[in-house]
Amino acid sequence: xxxxPTQTRLTGAEIIxxxxxxxxxxxxxxxxxxxxxxxxxxxxxxxxxxxxxxTSLMYETGVDAARLAPAEREFAIRKYMDFCADAPSLQAxxxxxxxxxxxxxxxxxxxxxxxxMALVKPPRIGSAKPWHQDAAYFRIKDPGxxxxxxxxxxxxxxxxxxxxxxxxSHLNGGVAHVHENDFxxxxxxxxxxxxxxxxxIEMQPGDAxxxxxxxxxxxxxxxxxxxxxxxxxxxxxxGAVWGTVEDHQKxxxxxxxxxxxxxxxxxxxxxxxYAYREGLPREIVTTDTSA
Ligand SMILES: O=C(O)CCC(=O)C(=O)O
Numbered sequence: 001x002x003x004x005p006t007q008t009r010l011t012g013a014e015i016i017x018x019x020x021x022x023x024x025x026x027x028x029x030x031x032x033x034x035x036x037x038x039x040x041x042x043x044x045x046x047x048x049x050x051x052x053x054x055t056s057l058m059y060e061t062g063v064d065a066a067r068l069a070p071a072e073r074e075f076a077i078r079k080y081m082d083f084c085a086d087a088p089s090l091q092a093x094x095x096x097x098x099x100x101x102x103x104x105x106x107x108x109x110x111x112x113x114x115x116x117m118a119l120v121k122p123p124r125i126g127s128a129k130p131w132h133q134d135a136a137y138f139r140i141k142d143p144g145x146x147x148x149x150x151x152x153x154x155x156x157x158x159x160x161x162x163x164x165x166x167x168x169s170h171l172n173g174g175v176a177h178v179h180e181n182d183f184x185x186x187x188x189x190x191x192x193x194x195x196x197x198x199x200x201i202e203m204q205p206g207d208a209x210x211x212x213x214x215x216x217x218x219x220x221x222x223x224x225x226x227x228x229x230x231x232x233x234x235x236x237x238x239g240a241v242w243g244t245v246e247d248h249q250k251x252x253x254x255x256x257x258x259x260x261x262x263x264x265x266x267x268x269x270x271x272x273x274y275a276y277r278e279g280l281p282r283e284i285v286t287t288d289t290s291a
Contacts, residue, residue: 008026008029008098008101008102009101009102009105010024010026010102010105010106015105015106018106018210018212020167020168021165021167021168022165022167022168022169022170022171022211022212022214022215023165023167023201023209023210023211023212023215024106024209024210025201025203025207025208025209025210026099026102026207026208026210027204027206027207028204028206028207029096029098029099029102029151029206029207029208030093030096030151030205030206030208031206032205032206034089034092034093034096034206035153035205035206037089037092038089038090038093038153038231039153039229040089041083041087041088041089041090042074042080042087042090042118042120042153042229043074044087045057045080045083045086045087046070046073046074046077046080047070047071047073047074048070050086050087051086052086053085053086054082054083054085054086055080055081055082055083055086055087056080056081056082057073057077057079057080058077058078058079058080058081058184059076059077059078060076060077060078060122060125060126060127061127063076063125074120074122075122075123075125076122076125077120077122078119078120078121078122078126078127078184079117079118079119079120079184080117080118080120081115081116081117082116082280083116083118084113084116090116090118090231093151093231093233094113094116094231094233095113095285099149099208100285102210103147103149103210103235106147106210107145107147107237108237110237110238110284110285111147111235111236111237111238111284111285112235112236112238112240112279112282112283112284112285113233113234113235113280113282113285114138114234114235114236114278114279114280114282115233115234115279115280116231116232116233116234117231117232118229118230118231118232119219119229119230119231119232120227120228120229120230121160121161121219121221121222121228121229121230122222122227123160123222123224123225123226123227123228124222124223124224124225125222126160126161126221126222126228127221128161128218128219128220128221129184129218129219130185130186130187130188130218131166131187131188131193131216131217131218132177132186132187132188132216132217132218132262133169133170133174133175133177133188133213133214133215133216133217134146134148134211134213134214134217134234135174135213135214135251135252136174136177136186136252136261136262136263137183137186137261137262137263138213138234138236138242138263138278138279139242139243139244139245139247139248139261139263139276139278140213140236140240140241140242140243141240141241141242141243141247142239142240142241143174143213143214143251144212144213144214145213145236145237145239145240146212146213146234146235146236146240147210147211147212147213147234147235147236147237148209148210148211148212148213148232148233148234149208149209149210149211149232149233149234149235150163150208150209150211150230150231150232151206151207151208151209151230151231151232151233152203152204152205152206152207152208152209152228152229152230153205153206153229153230153231154205154226154227154228154229154230155202155203155204155205155226155228156201156202156203156207156228156230157202157226158200158202158220159223159224159226160222160224160226160227160228161219161220161221161222161228162200162201162202162203162219162220162228163200163201163203163209163217163218163219164198164199164200164201164217164218164219164220165198165199165201165211165215165216165217165218166193166194166195166197166198166199166215166216166217167197167199167215168197169194169197169214169215169216170212170213170214170215170216171214172214173214173251174214174251174252174253174261175188175189175192175216175252176188176189176192176252176253176254176255176260177189177252177260177261177262178260179262183262186262188216189254189260193216198218213234234279235285236279238284242278242279245259245261245263245264248261248263249261263276264276
């Protein structure tokens with residue numbers, strides 16, 4: 001069993017930090033056994049030791065996955081998605097009672113896990129995730145009801161592409177994003193980012209970054225020899241309503257009022273196979289924290 005407390009209470013100062021800065025870090029959210037089980041599940045999904053089921057794998061640009069030996073794949077994968085049904089240890093992290101105690105404190109009770117992913121930024125080839133706001137990807141009418149949780153499975157340092165945020169940027173609302181049919185590269189237009197305020201957040205394995213759906217954030221390429229695996233969950237509080245692209249445009253538009261979120265492809269470019277989807281149909285997270 002993990003030698004970590006079963007319950008976590010944020011201090012008043014941490015709750016204020018989430019509201020004011022748009023993020024808070026919970027240290028040691030996952031203990032060593034959970035971290036090891038999550039890493040093992042990611043490896044097994046990559047090698048095929050665990051069937052992919054609903055899980056999808058996305059590789060770094062330029063990688064020909066068909067030419068990789070099974071053991072090589074996890075060193076070329078950029079992202080795993082939709083794995084909860086296939087990997088109980090990853091699902092357990094998403095439904096951690098300790099995590100939901102903290103989220104209850106921040107947001108009130110009752111939420112839905114609507115998206116899960118693992119970002120594994122492989123050594124030497126792991127690419128950047130450009131500056132963006134996660135709410136630009138979700139047509140949810142009240143972006144304040146969306147919360148992201150990013151849990152480091154390795155040490156996340158400046159050297160291997162830790163999370164960086166612009167503290168307080170969630171308070172300025174949505175800003176224009178652009179992309180060219182690769183939703184992984186959807187990014188804030190440079191004039192809307194105050195890079196003087198960027199703050200790298202270095203984390204130890206098991207630490208969790210809890211961040212507001214509107215905070216501007218980024219991860220650098222991994223040019224090091226270090227691994228940097230992380231799992232990321234998105235939840236919305238009950239009461240969140242999925243809207244139309246017009247609803248989303250109210251938050252994400254350019255100076256002319258044109259849509260500037262990440263949920264629509266650039267129609268005039270080849271390879272425009274971007275398919276927007278809403279959240280996965282999921283159960284409400286139980287408030288029974290005894291599990
Ligand atoms: O872990 C990463 O490299 C980027 C995570 C992130 O910001 C995202 O996927 O929205």
